[in-house]
Amino acid sequence: MTEIEMPAAVRAYLTAHAAKDDEAAVRAFAPDAAVTDEGRTFRGTREISAWRQRASTEWTYTTTVTGARRDGDDWIVGIHLEGDFPGGVADLEQRFTVRDGAIGRLVIA
Template identity: 60%
Template sequence: MSWANSPTESIRDIPRLSALPRGESPALDPRPRGAATLGRDEREIHMLPEPISAYLDAAAGGDPATIAAVFAEDATVTDEGRTYTGRAAIRSWREQLAAAYTYTTEVTGTRRDGDDWIVAIHLEGDFPGGVADLDQRFTVRDGRLTGLHIK
């Protein structure tokens, strides 16, 4: 199935939010809990496969159901040493994040590693430590995300 024909093609319609300046508290941001913002070079993001761009846009919107919809039914996500398998588990993971934290997300780089794509992310928020630089390793097959490993 091509991405354009999927029931989630409205993901592109999610409004993009502006990133907070570094040092400004995300707690003062009026966004709903768990919503992220994206500061990114549009040219760099357009080079990513569509499912990865759709994930980043959905994460900026903060809706766990929309985020889960970009994954294949049997996809896996590994975050903080835990693995979530299947859309329902991925949606639950994002719901837990949304309930617990408010943060900003800035894409700081992208690169290809074999069949995978790595998106470097800078986070600032009300999570333990308050600041994190992470690599999100995406695997794409047949127009869907099949894997996301965050470290």
């Protein structure tokens, strides 16, 4: 599955994330969405906005989409990160659940 085949909300989030545009990234989420990252869950766009701002300013890094696939109602996107965070390189899977044209849930592992 290519990036173009993913739902518009997922494409919008990934584009905003790569550009470090936190406001655009948050607009891809439903008002009651939840994000789980590093063992913590952030609920609603206010908490998601604070999470994005921290995540985008804590470290300097680049992101590359390495693949995408559908799993039932979810879209799983592989992301390769390189930067000045501990370890310097990370390969993550981001699991998006989209409902009514917006991201309802994102789990990063």
